[in-house]
Amino acid sequence: MTLHRTCDGHSRRDFLRVGSLSATGFTLANYLKLANAGQVQSAKAKAAIFIDLPGGPSHIDTFDPKPDAPDEIRGTFKPIETNVPGIRISEHLPKLASCADKYAILRGVSHTLAAHRLGAEYVNTGSRPLASLEYPSYGAVITKEMPVAPELPPFVAIPRGNQRSGFLGIQYAPMNTGATPQAGRPFSVRGISLGSGITVEQIERRHGLLNDLDQTFRGLEEREQLLVGLDRFHEKAFDMITSPQAREAFDISREVPSFSAQFGPDGFSQSCLLAIRLVEAGVRFVSLSLGGWDTHTDNFSKLKDKLLPELDAGLSGLFNGLSQRGLLDSTSVMVTGEFGRTPKINARSAEGGRDHYPRCMFMLMAGGGMKGGQVIGESDDTAAGPRHEGLKPDDAAASFYYSLGIDPAKEYHTETGRPITLVRDGSVIPQLFS
């Protein structure tokens, strides 16, 4: 995926990491111990799926239509009724219209970062980015807070994504599948099946040897997250390889045809199918993404011909599939781009486009005890901003964590001991849980 370099995407994080690591202070080893103890209050959700729409989808042309707005704002799409009376979305999302009872639409979500990278960092972490510190993304936090079976990766990104581990350290980074599954084809992540000619016994013995030999940097873990990360990866890799669980979960071709039939043939739909399998197997966090939303030019044909049909097929498959498997209640789903797009249609191309617009955007939340079939928040007549006090990405983040039994006000410490509140500036949206 192309990394968008943006004007204010200036990163100055590698500052001198000196400071308050005092004798009485917090150490990494301590918090690893706590994490391992698994003293996390479990809420309804046991897993989460995060769907990133990088580029920033237009809110007006999707989940926040403004049929009564002037031409230069409304655009060419018409709204349609959904299966929930009173909720209307774009005509190019018919399948999602027929399962609107399963998800909540947040409208008038608002922030101020109009650059891709910063906006993406904001919605992927739930905290406004700081220059000196990188917040962990949801997936990293959940990896840390919700222990997973040893044979499974806690956090899978299909094929990769913007969910970074930030100051928590790389041991909480996702495992990237690197590729997108294809319909009906066996799918695997390279290297996770035990190689031919190697026996479990052999690999167990080798692993034992490795642990005996890998002593040079022992004792430095406290100041080097890198070392902790590498150790964690080794344990995980070893456990994963020696068990069939992971590879079976990844293989979407094992899915019953009647179930997989409800997904589209494209990569995004198949990734949604894979996400369900992974969650069903016990993976805690799956991130996937559907990109291409940066529609500065030719906004309408790009949406109508490609983006919306794919989103419609994939997401509706995901919601319905989770629900059929009885997983929707125990799986929190969040769908978001980094911002909305300008209400006013620009003239950069014949049919017009829309530019970056963080002041008004939409998000979807579903599952994990969050109530579907409702719209929360409202944008003004031209979808130029929230009509009343707007929701912030921070609020959505707080709710997402809450649904997973993680206290959004939990305090973490950076490598240098600096205390950081998980969600700095948000509160749980009560209507989601009413």
Next chain:
Amino acid sequence: MLNALVSRLNSKRAGLALAKLTVVLCAFGHVQAAEDSSVKLAAPLYQRFAPEGDKAPSTDEVPSFQKHVSPLLGRLGCNGRACHGSFQGQGGFQLSLFGYDFTADHDALLKDKRVNLNEKLESLILTKPVSDDEHEGGKRFEPMGWEYWVLRRWIENEAPYQSKSIQRLERLEVFPPEIQFGAKGETTQIKAIACWEDGSREDVTCLCRFQSNDDAIAAINESGLVTAGEAGDSHVVVSYDNAVVPILCYRPLSDKVGSNYPNVAAKSPIDQHALQKLKKLGIVPSELCTDEEFLRRASLDATGTLPTAQEVVDFVVNTSPDKRAAKIEELLGRPGYAAQWTTFLCDMTGNNEDQLRNFLPQQVRPENQWYQWIYQRVRDNVPYDQIVEGIVTATSRLPDESYRDYCSAMTDICQDATGEKFAERPGLVYYWARNNFKTAEDRAIGFAYSFLGVRIQCAQCHKHPFDQWSKSDFDNFERLFGAVQANQNTMSADAKRESAKMIEELDVSKSLKGNQLRKELGELLKSGKTVPFPELTLTAARSKTPGNKNKKQEVAVPKAKLLGGEWIEMDEADVRGKLMTWLRAPENPYFAKAIVNRVWAQYFGAGIVNPADDLNLANAPSNAPLLEYLADGFVQNQYDFKWLHREILNSDTYQRSWIANETNALDRRNFSHSQLRRLPAEATYDAVRMALVDDAAFEKAQVLDLPRAITKAGSSAQNAGRDDLSYALSVFGRSARESNCDCDRSSEPSLLQTVFLVNDAAVQEWLSDPKTGWASSVAEKFEWEKPATKSAESPGANNEQLERMVNSFRQRQESIEKRLDMARENGKQKQVESLKTQLNELTRQAKSFARKNGLQGQLKTLLGEAEEDKVGQDSPVQAVDQRAASEKAMTEEQALWVAENAYLRTLSRKPNSQELATSVDFLKSESSPVGAVQGLLWGLINTKEFILNH
């Protein structure tokens, strides 16, 4: 300390006339050129426009739009991204983001009664920002405050602004120039003096914007008051007009400062500069690393290649006092050096095959030619400025070369897929032929990234928030890149005619166009026929620029402006020569710095300016004198790459140990000890590959006689994962070379990397390769029977296997316990801890194994028994010996040899006694000796010591 004095002076006597302060500073010979104190310093705006009680200020001064009104709007936050700086404006009012687009901002203000010249006091910029209710952005200043009066006086005087009257800010002087804090919570007030080109000077502190690069170390508020936080160093940044000035703020980490600082020798200028900074921070550098560590580190950094086992042994026993310097010379003469730094330059210049798609006839691999072109120059140590000249001023044809001759030369060159012959051409045209170089903006941005280390792209749309660049700087710079073009259809007029003729002669169907034609030409080329090639062209820029206003001239010569440099006349189609002259001029502020800083970052894991490709004013170097020294020295030494490498590699600063002391453990940016750095993707692949092949192949690979990752030419996200090599490289973060950012390369570890090393089929294959595998060559040496390549056993199915497994656990447990007892007896506490950890890990594994195989009860019993009975047990070595006899396991002597050599070829050192014991135990306990060798190698390439350069 001087700085403390200065800060104190400054904060205590805020009202002190600056002239005096400057004198104080000068007396210590510390501050940059103090200004002529005879020029009167204007008092701050907040004093001049302060209301007198309830009445208006007495001044009749008319505020300047550029100097006062515009910066005031910035300071008040009006032109921020969240407010009127947003691309869509706010409430119908749009200012340029971060300011400095004076004309646009002035126009916007005078529209829609923001400034109402008919009813001046009703101007919205006077009425709205004073009220929370009226203004969505809240109250920005007091109804009758100084800010109000500045705006009001400006409006009352008809809101004057003329684009012609824009003055150049010569300099923004800031005081104190750096701040040393003694304790958390201390504060210092920053003061900023604007020095304009007309000689006038003004205290503009109240108009500046302030930000901290790390507010945990030094927080700064909107008035410029700095508060000390944690110990360490960072910068606060002051912005006004187009100036951006960083101020170093630091608080020592230990009491080892001043006379308390221990005596540390500083051998080289690099060491002196590094030490100077460390002394300020109370950080004591680590000792020098061992010979083995030096050899491994320098070989990997300078040549991307592991040393051979023999090389390690020879180097360690060598007693010559300057053996490290001699080894450095040797390394810089190796092919690996050329390949390593060619890969580096290919990253910088964007050698991406996908970006070159469709440029040449099909099947030609321009990325190989690109690589070879650079490789041969790096190998021959062609000065950096000359290499860059060959890229920047590249033309397709030689002087006086006809189009047909050019095509025939290229046809010849393309017969050789390695691309080696292309190196003879003087110009690397492909740089300009990248698909992401289609527009002048693209080229300007890419050029600034490659050769200036500057991210100019922000200024494409608005004032750069962290640097001096305005949108017009960008536009004026971009114009330099308007003329040059290279794509599959570019050809000069004579070439077009000639090429049509050639196509006719070749009897190619006229209906073929585009890719079909390219395909056909590719076929003809393969059969040795001379085919037409596209060439780089230069079209004179059209004049629409603010250029020469001389009316006598009919057409003004367009002008462009070098970044931070002079205007140049675009009086010839190809101004790239002028661009190059500017680049290599010793006074160029970026060219040398950008490259020495990037090279430094390769050796230290962080640039002196970091990220290394972001030389902006706010992103200050962690050690400015060090960067200056290297950049100046590089220029004085005629851009001699090897001078730079030698200078770095020979310094103590580079050769420090990774073992930290109590003062420097947390330092990452001041080079007090060696950082653990994951090997780059290419070095990882090569190191794994080489560690697993036999000695002969190892040596061949070292001199690039075998294919290596550092000799792979192109890179692209598109082709990642096509084969083992590109899969591994993409997993380990090789640069995709696509977005003008050094961050295209990643050095972060990931789970998939571990999975690759632990279990990838490619690694397994290399381990067990009967032809070139080291294990297999060892088998030959000791005349063991070579193993069957495949094992027929299914995982965990076989009882015998399970039993062996259980035995193996027990043996390992016993071995550890035995050593644990010894360590306890000898009082080696550290070793005891380490062994305990091993024991716990073993138990964890045993449990995991038992769980998977349904053996919980059995294994527990066995381990339990072992624990209880250990006093009465045979020693594990004996136990193994018995088994060895029956299964022809390797002998003690063989095991010792294998262990030592396996260590040398992977970790570039001999094992210590504990490691040797563990390794020998393992080797002898394995049923198959070849499998045992493979197992040990596998273990070693999976250690952190292997993957982390240290």
